[in-house]
Amino acid sequence: MSTQASTASAPRSHDELSRNLSSRHVQFIALGTAIGTGLFYGSSETIQAAGPAVLVAYLIAGFMVFIVMRALGEMAVRYPVAGSFAQYSNTFLGPFAGFLTGWIFWLELAVVAIADMTAVATYMGLWFPGVPGWLWMVLAVAIIGGLNLLAVQVFGELEFWFSLIKVVAILALVVGGIGLILWGANVGGTTPDIANLWQHGGFAPFGLWGIIMSFSIVVFSFGGVETLGMTAGEAGNPERSIARAVNSVPFRILLFYVAALAVIMAIFPWNQVTGESSPFVEVFAALKVPAAQHIMNFVVLTAALSAMNAIFYAGSRTLYGLAEQGHAPKSFLRLSRRSNIPVLPVMAMFGVAVVGLFLFIAIEKRLFFYVAAIATFATVFTWLMILLAHWRMRSLIKREGAAPGSFRSPLFPVLNAIAIAFIVFVIVLLALTEGGRSAFIVGVSALVILAIGYALFVKGHGRERLILTPRE
Template sequence: MPQFAQALARGLNVRHVRFMALGSAIGTGLFYGSASAIQAAGPAVLLAYMVGGAAVFMVMRALGEMAVRHPVSGSFGQYASKYLGPFAGFITGWTFAFEMAIVAIADVTAFGIYMGFWFPDVPRWIWILAVVFFIAALNLMKVKVFGETEFWLSLIKVSAIIAMILGGVLIVLFGFGLPAEANPGFGTLLAAGGFFPNGFWGLLASFSIVMFAFGGIETIGITAGEAQNPKDVVPKAINTVPIRILLFYVCTLGILMMIYPWNQVGTEGSPFVQIFDSLGIPAAAHILNAVVITAAISAINSDIFGAGRMMFGLAQQGHAPASFSKISRHGVPWMTVLTMGIVLLAGVVLNAVLPESLFLIIASIATFATVWVWVMILLSHISMKRTVKREGLLASEFPSPWWPAASYVALAFMGFVIVLLGIIPDTRIALIVGAVWIAFLFVAYKVWVRGKGHERAELIDETGRESVPAEAH
């Protein structure tokens, strides 16, 4: 059994973790993907964000309860190993890494689109290549540098969204910059077909993009292995999830659709930029484009961090190459960062080959991977709760609310989203790719892990020691 003496540096404080959570939750899914969701559901997309957000909050509370009990690197990948079995841990960890890789490709794709607003004649892949090298270099520095960078990047986009909401309220109230015949407010919001213009089916169709927008928020759990005080930091970050969803998704998109008819929001660039540009405020459009570029960089930053730390945890369990557990003098798993950088280079190729249709394909595949990981988190949490009760262990310090009803309802909803991916023609490829991916992992586990005797079910802390006794499986 290999030993890992080196430890990840605990350099993330409350401020870092809280804004990292914002970084993962406010990115391409909001600034770019929201256009597709709006086109699918119309104003009803606001309901989709609230329903999806409630389910995601229950996932995060389940994750938070486990992270406070077991603050380890690898987070929910190791929880799945302990409470559901080594294969579940293997499939969860690698699917999360796959999710982060796919989401990162979507984020770098959006970055290239945003840069096209200023430089329409420059090929998109050039910008993507540049940002991949920049983010990879940033992630090789000390984790405190990463945390500080993410803090400031997130602060910029959060401040911009709040300013935009306030500005949008003024436009709705006083009609600044709008033509005389405009009717900002609920009149514009409901003018093109009411609240459900595309019917209930349109609401359902929007869920694939809506859930993609929340993808990566589970990275909060990954930070437990590098947070200075995870039992204090993680609950504070998770408890801000509902207000973030209401403010940054529901309020923001509601204001936008009150200013500009939802059925005229296209997918050429960020809808935020498009709306303000159409209002005849070019300076605001340029400022907002700078903001969405900042948001994309922040999201890519979080993607690489999350995937890298998960692969580090997998290596500690014998579920990934041992080289992934190598740590630099800065306390960073450098091999996993380089691996993610190489994977993102695929985004350069894909954007050169499929510049037009790439985003929706990637978003739907990422949604499958994201929801699969959330299902495994919920199942791990349910198993943990049963274990705690059966063995009479100490009560959780951060228990998930409304147990067990809310956990099972959230689990059923996630299963429903996966079914939707297969029903809707535009996202069906996600279910096909997902099935192939799960089958590939099954074969890889049988051949590489179990076949070579690497199977382990312990929870491994950041020093390589078992943090709790292993359960029998």
């Protein structure tokens, strides 16, 4: 495939998505999807895996996220299309790669949407213990799904405010926690002290192996930031908004995760962070914040709704992009007349919610196990395909002598090679460790099933190879 072919204009037989997402929307969409309930209630798992040295794992993984985001950002600014990285894989790596990338990412979104639905039921249970959880799930799906059928600005504005609540909660923890450390106030029977980061067995109580073992959990916590690429087809000024988001969001996420966890482990010795209660609740209680538990319940409820909102959006745009490639039904390309929303892909996400509702009723105790397994593998696989597609694009640009883009990934191909090696290492880690083996098996099984589906239903049956047009 030549670069000339990949950059030629292609006729479209369907309407275009509206470009109504502002720079503010794009930045908070990417920020919000990567800061979820895992930070508020699941951070104890990473702390127990490596002790305070988990901060090193977050720094390393955060740098890898930045490399992936710069690669994705360069492609998204040059080719701002819906379903972005699946379409880039399709164009630069071939239709089969595009099919796998798009559907494995959609599968990740589908299972995480189910997890967030169950989280909503759990959090509402604190306030209304007598109400069945499935009722809250139905209500959440109806509200979030209905809003996603409106104009894309509605989605962007909703996600902005959802994400802002999470960001304010994290900043309040960091600032308030630093105050507790400086005052030496008693918190839960312990005295906050920065020395807690290297006492109690040292900074790395489990050594290098502890840091390595935490990587699979840490990488998963950053999963979702690639949703930024989904906004490329509807960003009002992709050259400005996506470039700004790529440059700022990874550092902001890193700041929130590293700063928040460092403060938590300075207040509570790492071996006392057991996960039985949220460290956020205990810190806010020590700051004499009234009804700290209920405030945090509101925050995590908002986080779950924010994730559902982003997933409905990203999942529907992924299906739209797959349809453009010929890898999903053509009916998915039809847009609503008033708001230019891909209605059938959004309705497909409603279908996912119905399946999730039945799974919640049938296998509630095992549901999160399967969700985490699929999502962990899908995250690293998606990042790998983004980096490979970007490498192929840069090679074609150089070979054909095409004009370079305005937003280029730095130090290519060195940083790409480092990030690819890191991702392969994480995949191997999943395969060889007891805790990650289930994720590897489920992920590989999903790829095999998708490969069979491609051979039976797509290959040789009128598939399209998307022709991308660089934005001037």
